[in-house]
Amino acid sequence: MREPLIQVTDVSLAYRLARNRGGTLKEFALQLVRRQVSFEKFWALKGVSFEVRRGEVFGLIGPNGAGKTTLMKIVARVLPPTSGRVVVRGNVAPMISLGAGFNSDLTGYENIVMFGTLLGHDPQRMRERAPAIAEWAGLSGFLDVPIRSYSSGMLARLGFSVASDADPDVLVVDEVLSVGDQEFQKKSFERMQAMMSGGTAVLLVSHALDKVGEMADRVMWLDKGDVRMIGDPAEVIETYKATVG
């Protein structure tokens, strides 16, 4: 049996909510002298374990503050877990925070290259792909314009187009099923489905329970950092709905 592409084993993550957080060095020094340094720990995730295999879509549901975003960031390698272990095999396309690192002073072309490189692609490859990426987003005529003059819809389309221009083994998706206008939504949904069907392991987070139920093979319900339930989508979603009321 092939190994799972995403392997999360007993992962916990604590944010340090020290009383001096966001504080100053001066205050910290004073606290140190008075021996009042204390760190409050906020556990965003507590002992979460799951695996996602190739070709599987794994849904993540739960109320705000359940730890969904934190878990995605851990799988996307942004946050290191406080304890436990994460193993991700293959290249990851994080369809979260599309357009992180866009710089309004740079042109569309420069931003495509920059964002793609931030996502781990080779700059040369991005330079070659840039025209195709812009065309797919319907922005061919705007490549040499600073993105300061783009509308928010144009920015979202550009972000999606760059992030999805990859052949990933692992796809991490956060509520990006609704980008741009109707036509582009349909187009991006189709591309997302094509990416999901090609033997990728997908971690999908959404508040749209119907969509999750439709797309996911298994669903995990998170609540305040704890795993409440994990299993068949219909079953988990039904129980979740019943509890939330």
Add this chain to the structure above:
Amino acid sequence: MSSANFYDSDRSRRPLISEMRNFWEYRGLIRLLVGRDLTVRYKRTILGVWWTLLNPLLTTAIMWVVFGQLFGARFAEGEDNYVVYLLSGVLFITFFSQGLLSTGSSITGASGILTKVYVPAEVFSLSTALASMVNFVISLLPLLVVQLISGVGIPWTVVLIPIPALALLAFVTGLGMLVASAAVFFYDVLDLTRVGVQLISYLTPVFYPISIIPDRFLPFVYANPLYSYLAVFRGFVYQGEFAPWWTFAMMGVTSLGFLTLGVWVFSKSWRNLVGQL
């Protein structure tokens, strides 16, 4: 499998080695970030790249008026060409102060990226420090022109300028990474650094010649690492000579020492960095 497509959170980071490997693996991104730093800086101003050339010239002109003319000849005595002495000092100390302050804010400044996409944070520190070195290299042009015009000339030793420039780059990167890690946890660190930078700039013989310093203060001047860097740089750029051996020793030890210290402290704190941003 390369590290790009295999991630195991248990594989622990090895101080220094991991950072150096990240610098190498992300060299494409570093090049882009340096380019972005420079283009953004130049696109925002009307004068563009000329600003880099003009700014130190203006500073030098003002210092020349204040210290060279108003305060009388005391500052200029013992220096054959006070303007070249001033300008070389201003350029070098600008590289240090701008480089340290921008590197110090490189991680907090990139929080929008670091909290969303995986990129090793140290990549941002190195590229910021590199951008200030590129700026410094560009700003050498007006200095060389002034040297030609004023008759000082350009000695062959200018080809050795990469030695003090790279040493200061290492010093700024190391010190900057210390500041950048600390700035994530305490927001006043950058303000304190700004004050510190100003103090050490005044304690470095940028606009006054070393000859006017009373003997009893000399040990303090020599203890300031920047004095050594600047002495080596001035020796190469216009005096056409090698500064005393001990300045090279001081430069080598402090640059490698602070680079190692900065990267090592960063390595110890990186696990908590992103969570705090």
